[in-house]
Amino acid sequence: DAKTTQPPSMDCAEGRAANLPCNHSTISGNEYVYWYRQIHSQGPQYIIHGLKNNETNEMASLIITEDRKSSTLILPHATLRDTAVYYCIVLKSGGSNYKLTFGKGTLLTVNP
Amino acid sequence: NAGVMQNPRHLVRRRGQEARLRCSPMKGHSHVYWYRQLPEEGLKFMVYLQKENIIDESGMPKERFSAEFPKEGPSILRIQQVVRGDSAAYFCASSPRDATYEQYFGPGTRLTVT
Numbered sequence: 001d002a003k004t005t006q007p008p009s010m011d012c013a014e015g016r017a018a019n020l021p022c023n024h025s026t027i028s029g030n031e032y033v034y035w036y037r038q039i040h041s042q043g044p045q046y047i048i049h050g051l052k053n054n055e056t057n058e059m060a061s062l063i064i065t066e067d068r069k070s071s072t073l074i075l076p077h078a079t080l081r082d083t084a085v086y087y088c089i090v091l092k093s094g095g096s097n098y099k100l101t102f103g104k105g106t107l108l109t110v111n112p
Numbered sequence: 113n114a115g116v117m118q119n120p121r122h123l124v125r126r127r128g129q130e131a132r133l134r135c136s137p138m139k140g141h142s143h144v145y146w147y148r149q150l151p152e153e154g155l156k157f158m159v160y161l162q163k164e165n166i167i168d169e170s171g172m173p174k175e176r177f178s179a180e181f182p183k184e185g186p187s188i189l190r191i192q193q194v195v196r197g198d199s200a201a202y203f204c205a206s207s208p209r210d211a212t213y214e215q216y217f218g219p220g221t222r223l224t225v226t
Contacts, residue, residue, distance in 0.1 A: 098207075099168075
């Protein structure tokens with residue numbers, strides 16, 4: 001699986017959009033970009049995933065650059081409850097499609 | 113629709129005792145995954161089970177650890193003769209279909225070995 005690079009921490013004001021970047025310059029054609037988050041002392045939570053098109057769901061939007069070497073997770077109106085560690089993971093399709101491994105991620109702190 | 117349930121939420125065991133961690137998947141989910149998160153480390157896959165079958169236990173330590181998902185009842189992660197290094201948060205996740213990264217996690221069981 002391709003390696004990802006995320007900033008270790010970010011701050012965001014409550015009510016503003018939070019834009020979390022992720023670099024995955026070695027991503028290959030059959031690899032998806034997945035985002036999870038983990039609120040302190042809770043289990044990880046699936047947010048969204050995409051291959052090459054931009055994706056949106058009730059939680060967030062995922063913008064993937066045309067060359068697929070980076071992506072941005074957007075929380076349109078951040079709330080205090082969105083304070084969490086956000087993990088960007090690149091995962092192959094096919095084979096063992098279930099083993100999740102999280103690295104350091106980005107600690108997003110939403111401030112009042 | 114209730115989420116993934118895990119109990120107990122906190123478990124304290126002395127060295128040499130047994131720890132039993134339970135996981136009830138979301139309604140309609142028949143695939144269960146167990147993960148371990150050591151202090152200050154990332155999440156690591158341990159085992160993937162379907163009802164009555166272990167599909168992949170490649171992340172399980174070779175000794176003392178076992179998992180099951182019986183036809184009826186919750187999935188159980190069992191750790192025999194616990195040691196201090198087993199202290200960690202153990203998370204269970206479930207999915208409605210097989211071999212997917214879209215997994216729904218429980219709140220975890222925090223095991224402390226004294």
